[in-house]
Amino acid sequence: MSALSRPFFDAVFLKRLLLIAIPIALQTMMFSSRSLVDILMVGQLSEADVAAIGIAGKAMFVSTLLIFGAMTGGSMLVAQYWGAGNMQGFREKIALTVTLTNVTAALSALIFWLYADSIISVASDNPTVIALGKDYLQIAGLSLFCLASVSGLAAGLRAMHKPGISTFFSGVGISVNILLNWVFIFGHWGAPQMGSKGAAVATALSGIVEMLALYLYLYQRQHLVAFSRAEWVSSLTLKAVKRFLALSLPTAFNFLMWSSGLFVYHAIIGHVNEAGLAAIAVITPVESLSLSFLIGTANAAAVLVGNNLGAKQTETAYQQAWQVGVFNFIAGVFIALVMLAIQPWVLGFFPALTGETAQITAYFYWAMCALIVVKTIPMAMIVGVLRAGGDVRYCLGQDFVAQWLIGIPVVLAAAVVFEWPVYWVYALLATEELVKWVGSLIRVKSGVWLNNLVSDSN
Template sequence: MIFSSIRGDFLRRLLAIAIPIALQNILFSSRGLVDVIMLGQLGESEIAAVGVAARATFVSTVMLVGVTTGGALLTAQYWGAGNRQGVRESTALTWLVSTSFATVTALLFILFPESIMSLATDSAEVTRLGGQYLQITSVSMYAIAMVSSMAVGLRAMHKPAISTFFSAIGICSNVFLNWVLIFGHFGFPEMGISGAAIATVLSGVIEIVTLYGYLYRKKHLLAFRLNDLIATVHWSKVKRFLKLSLPTTFNFLMWSGGLFVYHSIMGQSGVQGLAALSVMTPVESISLSFLIGVANASSVLVGNQLGAKDFDKTYYQAIGLTAFCVLSGTVIAVLLYFLQIPVLNSFAALTPETRELAEKFITILSLGIVLRSFPMAAIAGVLRPGGDVKFCLYQDLCAQWVIGIPVTAMMAMIFHVSPEWVYLAFLLEDFVKWFGSTLRIRSKKWMRNLIEADL
């Protein structure tokens, strides 16, 4: 019953949505990887600085993704119910709320860049360089909010390839502009880390202009107008959106903030440990991209089924989808382990000691991919589509802030274990989530129709 529910047409639809989303995640992660690789030609301070700054922007990015999650859940169920106007208005409301949150994060990066950097490192050079990067890239938060708002709507309509195509334009622009501005080509001065930041902003502008230009020129369903925005500013609609979005936004904010705390804990081991972790961050993001794609695709399909009130099929598909994600995670982990040498060869400026540490980190990361595959699929692909956002919040808070972070901090600051053991301790929270997520899925309490439910 379980595997018969995900074979055939369902599996084809899953992969048709998952693969474009995975590609988009790879392209998004590649922005950070491109910055690290190109700046890695300059030195370990630049690698560490952009790694810490990228983790700070990641916290804000994840928060914005959390804001758009409310829209994603509603849009998927509206589409499953055949309500096209609901899809359009939900997308408009997602855009309005996410751009408001982007303003807050942009102001924080503009006003307090070095204070944010100093949370993760006591190196004056790393703090100075990272502060420059954060201040310039602050306005790119608007690009993330505006692109994400449309991306979740396109996913709900089973058209993720559209936003993926324009993300490809954005990353190609970023690579080219990095080459021009970091190293000084076509008459531009060598701008180093500031050049990478400017390239990030400009490539974001290019992605917005091309994506929105396409949607409005084609008169796409998601190309909302002012009257759609006005229609969404109704308390009952905003209340429903916020009841779904705010717990998830807080959940994502606390989770990504926890990742920044992990980064800070590793920073206590010095620039070497921080540089090795900064290399792992984009490698990890790219390695997990397919699993994120499967989880997001699962979210769309599970949401569609719940919107159509097909609860029995939804339950068995949820179990099959999580099993598929674990199998995929195992394959990806094996590939990463055997490809680690060419991956690490891309970072030319690493010292032999840091390179050796990074090799140990990749072995641990391979284990981590398998360990994270099930919780990722269960939380993002099954529980949240049913509106089970509070359970996801409480589980993340407990696993990360009550168990994971205190244990990791104790190992690093009290017992002073080596950096690879600190990195291994990062995985403890995922181990905890296996148990909580399994019990919650089996309870069936997460299966709700959000359009009609009294939230």
Template sequence: MPTLILQQFDRGFLRSLFWIALPIALQSMLFSSRSLVDILMLGQLGNAQVAAAGIAGKAFFVAIIMLFGVSTGGAMLTAQYWGANNKQGVREATALTVMISGCFASVAAALFLFAPEWVMGLATQSPKVIALGSEYLRITAFNLLGAAFGIGIAVGLRSMHQPGVSTFFSAIGIGANMFLNWVLIFGKFGLPAMGIKGAAWATLLSGGIELVLLASYLYGRKHLLAFNFQTVVTVCNKKDIQRFLKLSLPITFNHLAWAGGIFVYHAIIGQLGINGLAAMSVITPIESLSLAMLIGISNASAVFIGNLLGANKNDEAYLKAWAFSLLNLSFALLTVCVMLLIKQPLLNLFSGLTEDVRALTDHFFDIFAIILVLKSIPMVMIVGVLRAGGDIKFCFYQDIIAQWMIGIPVTAFCAFILHWPIEWVYALLGLEELIKWFASSFRVHSRRWMNNLVA
């Protein structure tokens, strides 16, 4: 068995893997760098601005994760359609993904637009932080509609082994975001300094630029994914929508439950004081950047394994599942080494933090380095392997048990009843990953996740 797994790492496999994984990783880094740029620039203005951007960013993250959950049904279908050489199926599944994602995005946008104070109040009691974060959410709410289109298109491009297209336009978007942040937050070229409100407008405007350029490229070149109104009419039928929702809704609930749990962890830390909230707000975008390559490999594994299952190559899919797991673990260890090397120069960029917050952030950084290794195996197995085969119920139940029935109650108990130091409370965020490590491994070994979804 170990020999057969190692034999999967031939030159052709690695070349194909990294042509898919690297653009996805880069796109993930670009997405994460939006919040990192916000935090870096706002970090020069004080703890309250950092804390507000952190909570608002985490709420926005929950909404984006929901859209990724909705789109995962489309990802499973497009990957297997492409493996079966059904190009029309890829086009229609992508169109349906965009349409349904847009509906979900509208609901989240309405919540951020009309009830942002309620959202912010879930994580903090500070009136100043709530007011600042609410302003951010109201402006960026509209960005979710563009994100629905971008995520849906990215799903189709990924299944076609063309993730570099959406990555290219994401790079343009993040470049625009950095420039507009600098202009609007600090007030350049005669404009007033807007602080966190400027960061929100920069996020909205750069997202609009990215969306317009991506759509212009697709429709200008008459790309396969440049669907028209007739395609939308074709896919908006009861049979296709029911099949899509049957795949997507459990994953969406799974994503919402997981992302909601991350928000609850953030809220628990927030209830222990604004210092912990500010430190966690700094760590969150660093965490996202650190996970980028692992996310890339995990999503690439979903494409590879989805293609193999669609072509009924189950034995090869099983061996590839373990090969991807080994690869993700190796990259996690490498990433940790790099993180520890650049820790001090990176944290020095947050010049506006108080001495107490800086010291706490330093401790959080070391703890997360350990949690990163724990995340590597469950990530590739859940995001890539199990969902590629449509094993969505197992993933959902595993997340509910590991996070909501064990991780969150234990963390809350230790924080509010035992009054553990805040560093120890933060370390408990790794408990659920440890549980998922073993549960996911047993599930992959069982082979019960192997399903052909488009036969």
């Protein structure tokens, strides 16, 4: 019996996958909903505010993925150390992950503070949009430190199959964010009416609340992931840092390259049609929410596959790879159909959009539903399987070819050379995902990603 013919035979694996995936999916939804809440609330002001936060949010997304890239390197090690039963190494790798994700956050926040206006001007030459986006980016960029600190501990909690803890505190963060948005955007409770700048203040303050609440909870309870100062110091060895960077740098650069490509797509669409810029600002957080469950299953698979690789159970890991791929595809089709069914309700939340922008947003929405299905297999195989085995260099090369050598040139040609309508230009974002279907499936089938990282990093 081939691997592809037995995806759902292991009910135990499916149950474990869902128990880990659902809290991660909820956490991803809450994270994505922060930008959606900003767009929804600021959308009551003007299209310039919507466009500004959309562009700034895309830049924040790039930095967020850089932090997640650094965290992913740590997650690979943390999951395998947990699978191997090495608790000392487990805690030290969590400490190292927290440290290096914060270094990444510091670099991003500094760039945003110094070059915010230049970043916004890449996607828009409207002075109002640039000014609003600059204010948002400089303030909201401070929340990256909170994200970095929370992410390091969340990696450990996921490896222990207890992602619900960090998910709960993400819920605290998003609740505070909504409340502070209402206060600072519209000037309630005696606060100044700050508009889109108030949304940035709310993002930064809610991040601080979430971080402090999570750390206080874990350290008061002396949780296993609450590393000590001695473990933090012992984690900072040259050998440990080099091993961490060998995994994290390719992944972080991969995320930077990929997310920068998304920013290029955004810029191309913005220059084709300014209404398309506001439309994609609306669609991006909606798409992120739609993909949350698929992201959850991919990350849950990375934990389970990583645990088995750390325990040297390579045959089990290989079988699980195909199971999660098929499961993600079926789930993606279901999610796309649901999103199509609720389209009028979702787009009804954006009354500030003009007739043309509203029509383009509707076209983008239909394309987004198709993209959800197209993204399922690459997401499962790259995030959930290949990176679990530390196959980060292949992932980097594949993303570079699929996006920068094929996807972006195709989209650019459609926009500039052939002058296609903006909604067809947006639909062509599927090109790179189709390329990844081929590359990721071939790589997973080869089995070269079945690596034990614990023995390599001792």
